[in-house]
Amino acid sequence: MKSNFIKKLLLVFVFSSLYINMTAQSSHVLWYNQPADFFEESLVLGNGKLGATVFGGVNLDKIYLNDITLWSGEPVNANMNPEAYKNIPAIREALKNENYKLADELNKKIEGKNSESYAPLGTMEITNSNKGKVTNYYRELDISNAISRVTYEIDGVKFTREYFVSAPDQIMIIKLTSSQKGALNFDINSSSLLKSNVSVKDNVLSMNGVAPIYENPDYPVVPSFLLEKERGTRFSTLMKIKNTDGTIVSSGTSLGLKNATEALIYVSIATSFNGFDKNPASDGLNDKAIALENLNKAFAKAFDKLKQTHIDDYQKFYNRVSLNLGKTAAPNLPTNERLLRYADGKEDKNLEILYFQYGRYLLISSSRTMGVPANLQGIWNPYLNPPWSSNYTMNINLEENYWLAENTNLSEMHLPLLSFIKNLSVTGKITAKTFYGVNEGWASAHNSDIWAMTNPVGNFGKEDPSWACWPLSGAWLSTHIWEHYVFTQDKNYLKNEGYPIMKGASQFFLGWMITDKNGNLITSPSTSPENKYIAPDGFIGATMYGGTADLAMIRECFDKTIKASKVLDIDTEFRSQLEAALSKFYPYQIGKKGNLQEWYFDWNDEDPKHRHQSQLFGLFPGDHITPEKTPDLAEASKKTLEIKGDETTGWSKGWRINLWARLWDGNRAYKMFRELLRYVDPDGKKTEKPRRGGGTYPNLFDAHPPFQIDGNFGGAAAVAEMLVQSNENEIRLLPALPDVWESGTVKGICARGGFGISMEWNNKILKKVTVFSKIGGKTTLICGDKKQNITLKKGQKMEINW
Known part of the structure; x- marks a missing residue:
């Protein structure tokens, strides 16, 4: 009798285990x-x-x-428009005379070929x-x-x-x-x-x-x-x-x-x-x-x-990173049905983890070829003429692909982008001279391809300057070099590879900027990626001077180049030039609506809810706007996001989640994260009530729409950003934790300074944190009102009960 009872207990245990396995929702399948x-x-x-x-x-x-x-294609002829730069003085003169219509037309003369296609x-x-x-x-x-x-x-x-x-x-x-x-x-x-x-x-x-x-x-x-x-x-x-x-x-x-x-x-x-x-x-x-x-x-x-x-x-x-967000009551459903259920507002913490880890999966799977980073569709393209040529769009999209590389512990996957930037710096030297008339440094523009094309696009004057004429990607891309260094502390890379490229980007902008009538340094001509202003006379245009996005990106570029020169203890004279230039920048302006101005003047946008939010670069991915150090600018950034609203394309939503995280508003960031996971029907599927717009397709691909992989990467990066934020001197723990993630654990998130972070929290209170140092160093841990200074040796780990 006793043995039968034991057998029955075993059967109950086996069937219970099977039931649990059938109903437990996967965070990795x-x-x-x-x-x-x-x-x-x-x-x-x-x-x-x-x-x-x-x-x-x-x-x-x-x-x-x-x-x-x-x-498609073959090595680019970077010298395709050798006298384009001769039009720059006329554009600047038109802008000086406030003739924006003429400036827009003349700006088209600073265009070259379009990119090749994947x-x-x-x-x-x-x-x-x-x-x-x-x-x-x-x-x-x-x-x-x-x-x-x-x-x-x-x-x-x-x-x-x-x-x-x-x-x-x-x-x-x-x-x-x-x-x-x-x-x-x-x-x-x-x-x-x-x-x-x-x-x-x-x-x-x-x-x-x-x-x-x-x-x-x-x-x-x-x-x-x-x-x-x-x-x-x-x-x-x-x-x-x-x-x-x-x-x-x-x-x-x-x-x-x-x-x-x-x-x-x-x-x-x-x-x-x-x-x-x-x-x-x-x-x-x-x-x-x-x-x-x-x-x-x-x-x-x-x-x-x-x-x-x-x-x-x-x-x-x-396996370097694991995430647990606490108990979930969500049933085990096919992934497409999980998305539909989640879109109706239901809880599914493991779907959120799955999306985060899927972003890491996609980067590992698409970014392991030196000099050839993940493109607009990663590596997965079935189309002869893919959307936007599935190229490297460098006014946000290529960079967003790599926001998760360092902080989610995939530094090796960053190397294809970093080696690609080195390629751009070669062709970009010719672009700087022939398109912009700057003889030092290198420049790159809006689009590129496998051939490291750096010229402004537009098919030689046939396209709109709002997207075609933009020479700022070198500033943005150079900050990725500093990010790689500050996360890895690889000084050999910074000295031998990274710093010369950063310096070249900075040299170009020193030669490109001019002074306004008040003696402030500005860019001219300037555009704000893909957006347009409404001038006082009603003219809707793109070409301006002193755009906020330009100055934000160059600020960040100069700041990181200065820091790199200090780390390497070189180039003191050049460093002084950058510091002097920074002190003369046209300052940020807060508009009459309380927003951070996008344009030199307080002008309205043609589209107030435009998908780009380039003027907020200093908040994220830059770091010179913070709620603590620049509260007025942080508040103006918040107002800008509120004016734009939350409804936007997939990649833009990914960016806005990171921006809200940097404003330490976890609940607003989480609201948008949920919207990023909103179910979208496949493009070719015909249904009575199709679900369209920005969100997530049944296979968890990002819907721009159509498919663009940057939203996946931006969304995954944002999860890490909600849990850990850092700079060279401090690590902020749970800075934007939403209420719904009240309990959880994370292991293996990386922080600047060469640190690894694992932690456990309960009831939104940090309980335990473990800090690991790759090469040794000092940092300050911050969570809420509490701070703790720590010093670790190379390879040392410290566990702290918070």
């Missing part, structure tokens, strides 16, 4: 009970170079393939010949190990697919299994929107092609393969099957497997891209040889070893 029909429902994988977009269909499994180095490599299709009713379909992406899985049953036979993209082995692996011997039957096909050809030889399916050589929205798709030996980036895709049983079959353009039980598909991709300044045709890499070498090396390894190597490599980054 996206899952669905149907295949993806749209791009915005698919699940994405990547190793920082090869990107895969998996739809998980039953009879037809479609996988979009990308390589982050496959772009290209779609191809589509892989796995066609299954198993017919019958499908049951128990399940599709997931486990971001804790960067593996996607699909399972389903047909007539009692269970089919499983497992997908991952390995960084160490530079390969994509798909494992297919069936529960019944010999039930696996499939064919593989490959195609591309680019010029390409497909062939099968020695049981290897290969697709070779070339990207278009120039930016052209109307690029004609030529179905036949046209080999232009001297132009364009080449690409090679190789696919090979490893089988344990069954028979491999092939035709001229497809590869298949019949009557098998288990199989592996290897996908290897390479391009001829060999750097921003090398012709990919004449000086390119041997893409065919690289693809074949990676394929053969991976093919020789056991699946379990490939998988474990991939997981170990990925988790060394992902």
Whole structure:
């Protein structure tokens, strides 16, 4: 009797555990009970170079393939408009005479070519010949190990697919299994929107092609393969099957497997891209040889070893940070249904954690190629003409992609951007001279591409200056160099790589700025990214002088360059020039509405709720406006945000959440964070009551709309910003904690000064904090009214009961 009782207890325990597992909501798995029909429902994988977009269909499994180095074009001719700078005096004269209409027209003469486009490599299709009713379909992406899985049953036979993209082995692996011997039957096909050809030889399916050589929205798709030996980036895709049983079959353009039980598909991709300044045709890499070498090396390894190597490599980054926001009563639902439920105002703390960690997952998956940072869509683009060319938009979007790199403990993922900035500083020296007439330093503008294009865009005078004419991205980008240093304390990097680039950016702005009639330093001409003013005579224009955003970014650029020179103890004379210039800047102005003025004068915006809030740069991502040190400017920043309202695009919402966090308003930041996770229908989906606008698609991609990845990165960065804020001297704990996150723990968040933070709080009160120092140093911990000074040695950890 006693043994039966124990057995019953064990059964109760087992079933209870199963029930808990079924109902516990995951903070690291996206899952669905149907295949993806749209791009915005698919699940994405990547190793920082090869990107895969998996739809998980039953009879037809479609996988979009990308390589982050496959772009249209070739090295840019930076000297494309050698006498553009000669128009600057006339623009300044028009502005001096308050003739803004003329200034707008003349500003178009300071334009060059538009950027190149990020290209779609191809589509892989796995066609299954198993017919019958499908049951128990399940599709997931486990971001804790960067593996996607699909399972389903047909007539009692269970089919499983497992997908991952390995960084160490530079390969994509798909494992297919069936529960019944010999039930696996499939064919593989490959195609591309680019010029390409497909062939099968020695049981290897290969697709070779070339990207278009120039930016052209109307690029004609030529179905036949046209080999232009001297132009364009080449690409090679190789696919090979490893089988344990069954028979491999092939035709001229497809590869298949019949009557098998288990199989592996290897996908290897390479391009001829060999750097921003090398012709990919004449000086390119041997893409065919690289693809074949990676394929053969991976093919020789056991699946379990490939998988474990991939997981170990990925988790060394992902596992650095963990977050728990307390108890959740949310039911376990497919991710799309979770989003819908959350959009109705329901609680789902684990969805919030999932979104945060998904942002980190996307950065690890899209930013591991030096000189080629994550673009507007990360690395996942199926379109021949992607939105905004899926380029590097540098008046916010590229930078927002990297706000989470340092504070969420992914410093290595910052390196592709930092090395790209170095490339910009090369072409940017020519841009500074030819477009702006400044002979020292380097400049970069609104858009760029893999070729490190730095000229102002606008198709040589055909586009609106409000977005085309903006030479400030060098100031913004240079602050990323300082951020990398101040988080890592890597003085060798700052000395050998970073500081010369920061100095070059500052040199340009010293040469670019002029004085207004009162002797204040300003920029002229100036625009405020993508926004327009209404002049007193009713003229709606973009070209002005002394725009607040310009001065905020240059302030930050000069300030960080000064700090870098002090750290390195060099360039005292140049440092003095920057300090003298800063003392003469046209000061911030607070307008009649109590807002921080965007324009030199207190003029109205054409769109008062405009998505850009560039004038608030000094609050975030800059740090020279704070509630403590500059309360009047912080209050004016708050008023600006209130005037703009909370309804905006995805990436803009991501920015505004960070701004509210910097104002230490956790509840307002959280309100907008919830709105960022508002469910948005896929772009092509037709429903009776479509859900559109800024928010989040079913696969957790950011809806600008359309998809732009910067909102994901900005939103994830904001979660960290709500929990920890820091500068070179202090670390502020729980500065913008919303009421709903009353209890929780976080581990592995990074702070400036080279510190790592783990902490525990309950009832909104900090209970315990552990501080780790990478190289040793001093800081002051602040939480509420309490402060504590600490000094740690290299590698030392201190635990404090607060």
